[in-house]
Structure formats: C-alpha cells, structure tokens
Amino acid sequence: MSSTSEPPGEGGRTVGEVGEGGPTVGEVGERGILGEVFGVLAEHGAAAESLRDVVVGPGDDTAHLRVRTGAVLATTDTMVRGQDWLDAWSTGQDVGEKIVTQNLADLASMGGRGTGVLVTLLCDRELPLAWCRDLTTGLARACSRAGVPVVGGDLSAAGPGVVAVSVTALGELAEGIPGAVLRSGARPGDVLAVSGPLGRSHAGLEQLRAGARQGRWVDHHLRPWVDLEQGPVAALAGATAMIDVSDGLGRDGGRVARASGVDLLLDEAAVDDLAARLAPELGLEAARRAVLGGGEEHELLATFPVGAVPTGWVVLGGAEQVQGEPTVRLGEQALDPDGGGWDHFGG
Incomplete structure (x- = not known):
C-alpha cells in the first residue's frame, strides 16, 4: 500500500473540467x-x-475472492x-x-x-x-x-x-492483528493521537469558495490521499479505539467518546501546532476551526496505551474518566458534537 500522506501530484487535472463533447453514455x-x-x-x-x-x-x-484471514x-x-x-x-x-x-x-x-x-x-x-x-x-x-x-x-x-x-x-x-479495532475500546489514561495533519480539506474548500482553483489545500480537498498503512500500524501497536476523520475532529472524536464512555481532552498547544500549518492562508482562528471541525480528512484518530503511540503520529491529548455525558473538550470548553464536519441531511 501507499505510504504517502501528501497528494501524489500526478497532474493533468483542471478544476471544473467536465468531459464534454464526444458520445454520451446513452449513445454508446x-x-x-x-x-x-x-x-x-x-x-x-x-x-x-x-x-x-x-x-x-x-x-x-458476482466476484469470487480468496479470504486468507477467515x-x-x-x-x-x-x-x-x-x-x-x-x-x-x-x-x-x-x-x-x-x-x-x-x-x-x-x-x-x-x-x-x-x-x-x-x-x-x-x-x-x-x-x-x-x-x-x-x-x-x-x-x-x-x-x-x-x-x-x-x-x-x-x-x-x-x-x-x-x-x-x-x-x-x-x-x-492485516496479518498479526487478532481483532478489528473498534470505536468503543478507549480507556481512561489512554493517549489520543492522529496519524497526520488535520484541516487541509477544509482549507481547500474555503479556498475554492474564495475563487482559488489550484494549490496544495485545494488538491487535498478534491483528491485526498493518506497513508492507509497507518491503520494496521496502529492496530499492531495496540490501539484501543480508532476512527477515520471523515466528518471532523469534533464529530468523530465525539463518536469515540460516546462509544467508549470516556471524555477526550484535546491539548490546546497540539491543536495550535496543527493550525499553524494552515494559518498563512486562513488566519489562525479560521485554521483552528478547520482543524477542529473540518471533514473529509481521512487521517486516523486513535487512542493508545501510554508509550504505544506509533512513530510519526501526532499526540492530541488523552482519554479521561467520563464526567456525565461523554464529550470532547478543548481545555475546559466542550466541543459541540454537531458542530463543524458534515451531515448528509443537515449540512
């Protein structure tokens, strides 16, 4: 599998270019x-x-595939x-x-x-x-x-x-993994980490809305690519819970928190470090919103026992004993579980 976490850069794409001219599917x-x-x-x-x-x-x-792991x-x-x-x-x-x-x-x-x-x-x-x-x-x-x-x-x-x-x-x-890593396994004391940068897709969307048609964030929004091998890497390292960030850190982190019955506490400095990557184009506050609420990232968010976070992953915080309704908090502020990200029916 690919191990790149940046767009492959194959080129040849023009934003908005729809295949016009020539036969239609109805004609052929x-x-x-x-x-x-x-x-x-x-x-x-x-x-x-x-x-x-x-x-x-x-x-x-129908297709017929061999299944090696059963x-x-x-x-x-x-x-x-x-x-x-x-x-x-x-x-x-x-x-x-x-x-x-x-x-x-x-x-x-x-x-x-x-x-x-x-x-x-x-x-x-x-x-x-x-x-x-x-x-x-x-x-x-x-x-x-x-x-x-x-x-x-x-x-x-x-x-x-x-x-x-x-x-x-x-x-x-993947070979050597005894069972699927679910959303429900996070435990108080676990470390929360993400497999790569967050907010790039949201930054690209904002640039498209502003009229940009090229750029690394635009490319990541239109054709995201992540290191898929980090899933097996995390599982083999002992990840206790995992989800891909498709609907935003707040929404997807909230799903892990509720499934596991824990609170997830985000470190403000770690969030700011991720936002700094986007700040030159978006400004710091908009970059923070992109990191916390931007969807379609597809990086992996996981919890690990202390000392088990794989090399290259970014530590974001940790899991704590739940204090009422499971939630994701940034410092003392609880994130809106329906804020940011994407809802197919609610927007």
Missing part, C-alpha cells in the same frame, strides 16, 4: 461504457485478474453530484480518487487492508462518456496506489442531471 450503451471502464482499469493496473486473491473478477454474476471487512460510501461534489470544482477523476480513499480509510480505521472494491454508477443518459472515463481513471489510480483491485459493480440509468457514484470496499485484517 452499457457495452460501450464497460469497454471504456475495463480498458482504463487494465491501463492503470487495477484490473482484478492481475491480483492473486481474485478467483473471478468482473464479467460474471473474516471480511466491508464498508460503502456514495457520492452524489450537487450534494457531494460540484462539477464547477471537481472532475470525474477527482470524484473517483476521493470515493476510493474514503472507503479504504474506513477499512484502515479498523486495522484492515482492502482486498477489492465494487463500483456502481447511476447517471443521466446524457452524461458524456468522457466523464465516465475520467471517473474510472481516478478509481484506477487510487486503487493501484493501494494495491486493491476493482472486482465488479453495476451501471444504471437515472433521471435528468443525476449522477451518483457508490463504492463498496471489501477488506481483511
């Missing part, structure tokens, strides 16, 4: 779409047939045009890379590695085939970096203007 039909998809997957090394644990890949009624991890996410991305900002490639990352980060948060992904595309018949090709390129690049094959999926027509992409990721626990 399902066979034409699949021909494009399978060609792109093979070109980028994400074709299932090349992976040793794929017995049967796309083409039959247990399967499964997760799914969906992105909808206009709700989860805007064509003015995101290309099909951006969408493909982002949705693979958010699914594989969920597997990593339990100590897992991906073994295969299933992709579903629902779209208007007038969607340009070029956009579908770009989407597949993003999917293939992200899967290839992670060493995870695309093993199948589904296509369906949808109403005017509708485009939705759904990925189901399958995985298994």
Whole structure:
C-alpha cells in the first residue's frame, strides 16, 4: 500500500473540467461504457485478474475472492453530484480518487487492508462518456496506489442531471492483528493521537469558495490521499479505539467518546501546532476551526496505551474518566458534537 500522506501530484487535472463533447453514455450503451471502464482499469493496473486473491473478477454474476484471514471487512460510501461534489470544482477523476480513499480509510480505521472494491454508477443518459472515463481513471489510480483491485459493480440509468457514484470496499485484517479495532475500546489514561495533519480539506474548500482553483489545500480537498498503512500500524501497536476523520475532529472524536464512555481532552498547544500549518492562508482562528471541525480528512484518530503511540503520529491529548455525558473538550470548553464536519441531511 501507499505510504504517502501528501497528494501524489500526478497532474493533468483542471478544476471544473467536465468531459464534454464526444458520445454520451446513452449513445454508446452499457457495452460501450464497460469497454471504456475495463480498458482504463487494465491501463492503470487495477484490473482484478492481475491480483492473486481474485478467483473471478468482473464479467460474471458476482466476484469470487480468496479470504486468507477467515473474516471480511466491508464498508460503502456514495457520492452524489450537487450534494457531494460540484462539477464547477471537481472532475470525474477527482470524484473517483476521493470515493476510493474514503472507503479504504474506513477499512484502515479498523486495522484492515482492502482486498477489492465494487463500483456502481447511476447517471443521466446524457452524461458524456468522457466523464465516465475520467471517473474510472481516478478509481484506477487510487486503487493501484493501494494495491486493491476493482472486482465488479453495476451501471444504471437515472433521471435528468443525476449522477451518483457508490463504492463498496471489501477488506481483511492485516496479518498479526487478532481483532478489528473498534470505536468503543478507549480507556481512561489512554493517549489520543492522529496519524497526520488535520484541516487541509477544509482549507481547500474555503479556498475554492474564495475563487482559488489550484494549490496544495485545494488538491487535498478534491483528491485526498493518506497513508492507509497507518491503520494496521496502529492496530499492531495496540490501539484501543480508532476512527477515520471523515466528518471532523469534533464529530468523530465525539463518536469515540460516546462509544467508549470516556471524555477526550484535546491539548490546546497540539491543536495550535496543527493550525499553524494552515494559518498563512486562513488566519489562525479560521485554521483552528478547520482543524477542529473540518471533514473529509481521512487521517486516523486513535487512542493508545501510554508509550504505544506509533512513530510519526501526532499526540492530541488523552482519554479521561467520563464526567456525565461523554464529550470532547478543548481545555475546559466542550466541543459541540454537531458542530463543524458534515451531515448528509443537515449540512
């Protein structure tokens, strides 16, 4: 798996560039779409047939995978045009890379590695085939970096203007990990740490809203990439609870606190250190809000016994005996569990 925590920088993306011109998916039909998809997957090394644990890949009624550890991890996410991305900002490639990352980060948060992904595309018949090709390129690049094959999926027509992409990721626990790391295992006295920087995606979103179309934070918002191997690393180090930061430190930390029945206390100096990375572009107060509430980061937030935090992780604070309702606190201030981050129905 990839060990980079920065965007790969493959280039070639223009923000807002939608594949216009050429045939539409309705004009080429399902066979034409699949021909494009399978060609792109093979070109980028994400074709299932090349992976040793794929017995049967796309083409039959279902995929057939070998399971070496005797247990399967499964997760799914969906992105909808206009709700989860805007064509003015995101290309099909951006969408493909982002949705693979958010699914594989969920597997990593339990100590897992991906073994295969299933992709579903629902779209208007007038969607340009070029956009579908770009989407597949993003999917293939992200899967290839992670060493995870695309093993199948589904296509369906949808109403005017509708485009939705759904990925189901399958995985298994890394070798030597006895059981999945859950949200519910944090204990008073544990150390709270994160696998990398926070706030980059939110900073990129703010820059896009301000009219910027390029830059490292914009890139991270559109095509996030994290070191997925840190999930197994944390599990092998003895992580007691773990979650990926998809909806913001406050929201996701709150989920760990409630599931574990502990309070999580954030160190103000540690938060300020993370914010300092973003402050030149956002200002310090906005940078602090980005660190505490910014979603779509996909770094891993975990608790560890004292002395067990892996090298390279950033210590943020610790778990304490609960004082009433489990909460996340910054100093003496309790963070709003519904503040920042993202709610698919509430915004």
